[in-house]
Amino acid sequence: MIPKLMQSITLPVARAQASRRQFLLGALAAGTGIAVGYRVLSASPALAGEAETESGSHAFSPYLTIGGDGKVTVLSSQFEMGQGSYNGIATLVAEELDADWSTIDVIGAAGNIKAYGNIAFGGAMQGTGGSTSMSTSWERYRKAGAAARAMLIAAAAAEWGVDATEIAVENGVLSHPSGKSGGFGVFAAKAATMPVPAEVKLKEPGDWKLIGNAELKRFDSARKANGTEQYTIDVKLPGMLTAVMIHPPLFGAKAKSFDASAARAIKGVVDVVETPRGIAVVGEHMWAAIKGREAVTVEWDETGAEKRGTPELMSTYRDLSGKTPAAFARKDGDADAAFTSAAKVIEATFEFPYLAHAALEPLNAVARRNDDGTIEIWGGHQLPDVYQNLASEIAGVPVEKVRLNVMKTGGSFGRRAVFDGDVVVEAVHVAKALGFRAPVKVQWTREDDTRAGRYRPAYVHRLKAGIDEAGKLVAWSDHIVGQSIMAKTAWDGMVQNGVDPTSVEGANNLPYAIENQTVGLTTTDVSVPVLWWRSVGSTHTAFAAEAFLDEVAEAAGRDPLEFRLSMLEPASRHATVLKLAAEKAEWQKPLPEGRFRGVAVAESFGSVVAQVAEVSVDGDGIKVERVVAAVDCGLAINPDQVRAQVEGGIGFGLSAILGEEITLTDGKVDQGNFDMYTPLRIDAMPKVEVHIVASANPPSGIGEPGVPPIGPAVANAAFKALGKRIRVMPFAKSLNA
Amino acid sequence: MVTVKINGVEHKIEAEADMPLLWAIRDLVGLTGTKFGCGMAQCGACTVYIDGSPTRSCQTLIGDIEGAEVTTVEGLKGKVAETVQAVWADLDVPQCGYCQSGQIMSATDLLANNPKPTDADIDAAMSGNLCRCATYHRIRAGIHEAAKRLEA
Ligand code: FES
Ligand code: FES
Numbered sequence: 059m060i061p062k063l064m065q066s067i068t069l070p071v072a073r074a075q076a077s078r079r080q081f082l083l084g085a086l087a088a089g090t091g092i093a094v095g096y097r098v099l100s101a102s103p104a105l106a107g108e109a110e111t112e113s114g115s116h117a118f119s120p121y122l123t124i125g126g127d128g129k130v131t132v133l134s135s136q137f138e139m140g141q142g143s144y145n146g147i148a149t150l151v152a153e154e155l156d157a158d159w160s161t162i163d164v165i166g167a168a169g170n171i172k173a174y175g176n177i178a179f180g181g182a183m184q185g186t187g188g189s190t191s192m193s194t195s196w197e198r199y200r201k202a203g204a205a206a207r208a209m210l211i212a213a214a215a216a217e218w219g220v221d222a223t224e225i226a227v228e229n230g231v232l233s234h235p236s237g238k239s240g241g242f243g244v245f246a247a248k249a250a251t252m253p254v255p256a257e258v259k260l261k262e263p264g265d266w267k268l269i270g271n272a273e274l275k276r277f278d279s280a281r282k283a284n285g286t287e288q289y290t291i292d293v294k295l296p297g298m299l300t301a302v303m304i305h306p307p308l309f310g311a312k313a314k315s316f317d318a319s320a321a322r323a324i325k326g327v328v329d330v331v332e333t334p335r336g337i338a339v340v341g342e343h344m345w346a347a348i349k350g351r352e353a354v355t356v357e358w359d360e361t362g363a364e365k366r367g368t369p370e371l372m373s374t375y376r377d378l379s380g381k382t383p384a385a386f387a388r389k390d391g392d393a394d395a396a397f398t399s400a401a402k403v404i405e406a407t408f409e410f411p412y413l414a415h416a417a418l419e420p421l422n423a424v425a426r427r428n429d430d431g432t433i434e435i436w437g438g439h440q441l442p443d444v445y446q447n448l449a450s451e452i453a454g455v456p457v458e459k460v461r462l463n464v465m466k467t468g469g470s471f472g473r474r475a476v477f478d479g480d481v482v483v484e485a486v487h488v489a490k491a492l493g494f495r496a497p498v499k500v501q502w503t504r505e506d507d508t509r510a511g512r513y514r515p516a517y518v519h520r521l522k523a524g525i526d527e528a529g530k531l532v533a534w535s536d537h538i539v540g541q542s543i544m545a546k547t548a549w550d551g552m553v554q555n556g557v558d559p560t561s562v563e564g565a566n567n568l569p570y571a572i573e574n575q576t577v578g579l580t581t582t583d584v585s586v587p588v589l590w591w592r593s594v595g596s597t598h599t600a601f602a603a604e605a606f607l608d609e610v611a612e613a614a615g616r617d618p619l620e621f622r623l624s625m626l627e628p629a630s631r632h633a634t635v636l637k638l639a640a641e642k643a644e645w646q647k648p649l650p651e652g653r654f655r656g657v658a659v660a661e662s663f664g665s666v667v668a669q670v671a672e673v674s675v676d677g678d679g680i681k682v683e684r685v686v687a688a689v690d691c692g693l694a695i696n697p698d699q700v701r702a703q704v705e706g707g708i709g710f711g712l713s714a715i716l717g718e719e720i721t722l723t724d725g726k727v728d729q730g731n732f733d734m735y736t737p738l739r740i741d742a743m744p745k746v747e748v749h750i751v752a753s754a755n756p757p758s759g760i761g762e763p764g765v766p767p768i769g770p771a772v773a774n775a776a777f778k779a780l781g782k783r784i785r786v787m788p789f790a791k792s793l794n795a
Numbered sequence: 796m797v798t799v800k801i802n803g804v805e806h807k808i809e810a811e812a813d814m815p816l817l818w819a820i821r822d823l824v825g826l827t828g829t830k831f832g833c834g835m836a837q838c839g840a841c842t843v844y845i846d847g848s849p850t851r852s853c854q855t856l857i858g859d860i861e862g863a864e865v866t867t868v869e870g871l872k873g874k875v876a877e878t879v880q881a882v883w884a885d886l887d888v889p890q891c892g893y894c895q896s897g898q899i900m901s902a903t904d905l906l907a908n909n910p911k912p913t914d915a916d917i918d919a920a921m922s923g924n925l926c927r928c929a930t931y932h933r934i935r936a937g938i939h940e941a942a943k944r945l946e947a
Contacts, residue, residue: 140889140892142890279884280883282895283883284899285829291827291830326811343823344821344831345818418832418925418926419831467893468830468891501831504837702890706929709929732837732925737927739922740917740918740922743931745932
């Protein structure tokens with residue numbers, strides 16, 4: 059979600075300069091503890107100015123607090139949607155702090171770009187995406203932990219009248235050879251008054267106890283097993299009302315008029331108000347709002363709305379894929395000449411539908427105006443600065459008067475990182491339309507969540523390959539047709555020479571030595587709202603490339619694994635993960651009767667993942683029995699969470715190719731609930747094995763990279779099982795074709 | 796007005812008879828462990844026990860359960876449930892966790908009725924519980940591990 063090259067973006071965010079430190083500090087001061095941290099971070103020049111504006115006597119800082127009870131609370135710049143970013147960041151802090159892991163908690167933080175700006179995005183905005191949470195936090199949060207540790211030591215040294223170098227810290231306890239000892243809580247208050255060290259020395263890898271520890275458990279699993287974890291849907295405020303939206307039935311339609319008289323007569327319905335994003339039915343509780351909604355009639359103005367359906371769009375895309383691309387993302391050698399002289403040329407077209415994120419918690423947000431005039435918003439703030447700015451405009455208050463409470467959410471997969479703030483904006487609009495007389499939660503239903511847009515765009519890929527007499531791949535072209543995610547948004551500046559990098563990532567950086575290749579792009583103009591969906595461009599580019607490569611290997615009469623390895627440097631990351639996955643899956647050994655396998659490899663967000671999928675025939679289709687994955691994600695901070703993300707990524711990717719599709723009929727979305735939009739269930743989940751390549755490189759992404767290889771690996775295995783190439787998603791469409 | 800016992804406590808619920816139990820539990824009683832995912836018995840996030848049987852609370856009308864005993868994840872007790880919950884934490888089964896109240900309710904019921912479930916038993920008993928994070932691999936492992944601990 060969200061590409062990594064964000065340096066050039068221009069956002070309304072620049073106006074959010076005035077830090078909301080006051081709010082943050084206020085919130086922290088309300089607790090029992092103190093806040094300590096590290097204010098000068100070499101990795102982020104934006105932070106250099108921070109030290110000047112801050113007097114050394116106030117030791118509060120943006121990254122962690124320690125309570126009088128010794129409890130360490132980490133303030134995370136990265137949003138938690140299930141991917142374990144909080145746990146990873148807590149690991150970094152606790153490692154350098156020598157904290158007691160059982161006392162760690164993490165809360166989401168926002169409103170201080172200097173402190174929380176995503177370094178991988180250039181530091182100019184806070185945001186979670188592109189699987190960057192560990193890379194942006196790697197130095198920042200270890201230094202925060204180390205600085206706090208030094209301050210605690212300084213406080214204890216002063217208290218005990220001993221030399222700081224004689225103090226040891228372990229498991230949340232400071233001790234001195236004289237026998238003196240005390241927990242973090244004892245020294246927390248005094249430590250807050252200690253100067254923040256200008257330099258801290260980080261531990262050597264050999265001294266790590268938590269980083270890289272495969273036995274370390276997530277700090278937040280127990281609360282998820284007993285129902286106490288709090289999500290946005292669980293926010294409850296005094297007097298809070300609940301609203302459901304009536305969105306336009308077509309993308310681009312607008313409400314002309316509405317009749318809410320019947321709705322207002324329903325018990326529990328409080329009001330029906332209009333917002334720029336649709337009509338909101340406000341109730342005392344969710345059920346009243348839902349019932350009220352059924353009673354509202356709306357007349358829509360559909361001029362200018364998108365009225366094309368999936369059949370029309372896909373046939374246009376297919377036609378375009380046969381024409382010359384509008385732009386090129388890669389041109390190596392002379393592909394045209396190489397195709398002409400090739401001994402054999404093969405071609406194939408791949409089709410990918412729109413996909414919904416379908417996080418299990420339907421989108422929601424809560425907004426309230428406080429007595430002091432501030433606007434407070436609870437939600438899954440994946441792009442907090444953007445939402446803060448949008449809310450400030452709507453509510454007509456300065457940005458620093460918008461407070462964000464970053465809640466955990468039941469999934470996101472990219473869906474809560476939106477340019478227009480959709481549900482967050484709705485909550486503020488509805489609260490405003492009610493004259494801010496009560497806090498309002500806007501809660502989408504499943505149908506709203508499925509139908510309100512922001513899909514993985516639909517794409518068509520036309521691929522062509524030329525092989526020489528010796529079976530060597532000498533020419534390759536990939537023409538991608540589909541919508542741009544970033545064009546005409548605040549991210550428009552990312553589109554260079556007609557190429558949205560999110561449309562071509564994974565296609566224009568193939569690792570294989572192919573002398574002559576082109577990657578073309580034709581961006582279509584369709585008013586269906588689109589968005590990044592876990593692993594973004596690689597959701598389709600990796601499928602097209604790796605499934606087609608299998609067809610090429612077949613045409614060349616070569617083993618798919620050997621064929622790939624022959625085009626890779628033997629010591630490359632791609633070759634390494636391919637060989638590891640193949641070895642663990644026993645690629646060279648014949649499979650039992652009725653089992654078939656396929657392989658694929660893909661790089662995304664700095665990590666490389668290979669997967670070998672093993673399938674059996676099941677009726678007209680296939681059943682995926684087992685997947686062996688090998689991963690190079692740099693240093694694995696939480697190896698077991700790396701495994702979890704790859705397991706989940708495999709399930710998520712498999713879900714899409716086996717059973718997910720958003721289709722439109724005359725512009726209207728056909729699917730609504732999980733009876734029509736059908737994510738993977740447990741009975742279709744294969745056994746998964748994940749092997750991690752030992753690496754000392756800085757951590758790269760892991761939330762997304764598990765997704766791309768599964769589709770092609772399974773498609774390649776399915777060909778062996780069924781003799782049919784899978785080129786149209788979801789799978790059943792290829793099998794029935 | 797409907798009287799139900801929720802987690803052993805009697806509640807007099809002031810609501811229209813057609814209100815789904817899910818919203819009564821969440822919005823009127825104020826217990827939020829039971830989750831809303833679909834509202835049409837498709838995802839299992841809202842699973843509670845009614846008189847001991849796992850039920851989708853989003854499709855259960857409050858007017859139909861006068862006098863019933865409802866158990867939500869907050870009221871889950873006993874050796875099987877506690878073992879399942881402990882295993883869930885030990886194996887780090889949850890990712891976002893949003894589906895997990897429902898998963899735990901279903902898994903506990905499965906193990907209470909079938910102390911040694913096979914993979915096929917698990918798939919059959921748990922396929923009504925969607926997990927969009929696809930923690931299925933660990934859910935299966937978790938149920939096997941809980942069965943093992945309960946046998947010991
Ligand atoms: S919310 Fe009841 S089954 Fe999904
Ligand atoms: S853990 Fe996220 S939906 Fe199951």
